[in-house]
Amino acid sequence: MRSFTDRVSEIDISGIRKMFEAAGTDSINLGLGEPDVPTPAHVCDAAMDAIREGHTRYTPGAGIIELRSALSEKFLRDNNISVSPDEIMVTSGASEALHISLQALVEPGDDVLVPDPGFVSYTALSRIAGGRAVSVPLSNLRLDPDIVAEQITRNTKVLIVNSPSNPCGTVQSRKEIQALAELAEDHDFTIISDEVYEFFIYKGEHVSPAEFTDNVVTVNAASKTYAMTGWRLGYLAARPEYIEQFHKVHQYVQACANSVAQIAALAAITGPQERVAEMRDMFKKRRDILLSGLREMGVECMTPAGAFYVFPRVGDGDRTAANMAERGVITVPGSAFGTYGAEHVRMSYATGEAEIVRALDRMHEGF
Ligand SMILES: Cc1ncc(COP(=O)(O)O)c(C=O)c1O
Structure with a gap:
């Protein structure tokens, strides 16, 4: 039996990854922690020139x-x-x-x-x-x-x-x-x-x-x-x-x-920074759609002032994330972020507006 250091072997793989691995192929992904837009063209051009x-x-x-x-x-x-x-x-x-x-x-x-x-x-x-x-x-x-x-x-x-x-x-x-x-x-x-x-x-x-x-x-x-x-x-x-x-x-x-x-x-x-402001406005719009959809379902959720995640309080975050996954929506259980997150799930709105609307449709009765 090979022995590995405790400081590495005791680490659990990220709960975020586990959720991706459990997901079906037609799932809507609200688990992602990255913008869904491409890198600006002038940045790609600079890289290609550099090569x-x-x-x-x-x-x-x-x-x-x-x-x-x-x-x-x-x-x-x-x-x-x-x-x-x-x-x-x-x-x-x-x-x-x-x-x-x-x-x-x-x-x-x-x-x-x-x-x-x-x-x-x-x-x-x-x-x-x-x-x-x-x-x-x-x-x-x-x-x-x-x-x-x-x-x-x-x-x-x-x-x-x-x-x-x-x-x-x-x-x-x-x-x-x-x-x-x-x-x-x-x-x-x-x-x-x-x-x-x-x-x-x-x-x-x-x-x-x-x-x-x-x-x-x-x-x-x-x-x-x-x-x-x-x-x-x-x-x-x-x-x-x-x-x-x-x-x-x-x-x-x-x-x-x-x-x-x-x-x-x-x-x-x-270079030009307009894209950053556009992304911020786009995320804010998506945040508001996701928040009002969740609140209409009676879900308790504070209004996040930044980043691109909502973190509603759902009671049992693990169970809710599993229910959501069954309905084809990937979220991340709050327990992935620490003991005190266990009553929550994280949903990312760095996902297209249409996807967010479809995800809200699927979420009914998932809580
Ligand atoms: C708070 C926070 N810090 C750091 C990172 C990692 O950033 P990078 O991709 O630049 O390593 C992330 C990625 O999700 C993050 O959410």
Whole structure:
């Protein structure tokens, strides 16, 4: 019998994947966590030019300087954060940025505070790093600084903040973000701020903890904003002492992010941004259709202010997701996102409007 490490073998495969695997072929997929639109044409053109022009070799580990300079401007413009290109690393998706941050920051005995319910990777990656993922129960689907404060101990090394959030669609307020940043200062831990949904906000504003503290790694990606999930292009910003350590992990697991995807991301970030606003308006319209359909069926659902998920409270999320799957609608049981998500299911509205309407038709009596 082969023996594998506990920190890997104890991880369950993502509940999201399980749902896909159980689905019938004519199912309507409300399980997806990615925009259903293509990558903008000018971004694809830049990538094709890059291939023809021979940008097919390793790049500097941190990423091409043109992209890091563009990201430095982006952080100032969009996030009110002043970071030099040397304080930015380009990674293979936000996923790699989360992984290298946790690898460099967490060791056995360290706690990582993760929002519960929260994005599936946080707990898994904390464990892979050898740490303990400590659930912070959300309050009305929000990360409440007072509840975070109650969970802080001498072992707390990292707090993960994700606004707008997956799976809840919550947008944390400026006051909440500032209070979380103050906790990081007072107790000397690091916030990993996952901001991949920053441009999909329908109410409220996006606020980065890095406005208030240097104890922070800001993680983002081209994935959701520019419909580039398959390109695997993310990035992080942090103070030089972080970057110095992160480089070591990135160097040996990845060497550099994909060279062509870096040029594509440069075109995306420096090019026209209208598509992003169009996507946001499109998602908002779909959100409203899905929400009113659910409410007409008597389903209890808070209005998500961001991202592209609704997270209705249905009682037994596992049973509801299974019922939905039988009716040909794929959703994700809330338990996939943590113990405190068990009464919910997640439905993505990054799916066509007509599909959402058809899915609502099929959902009757599924609750
Ligand atoms: C909150 C959150 N962070 C990170 C990711 C992963 O992003 P990427 O595809 O850039 O690795 C996702 C993907 O669903 C996500 O929802």
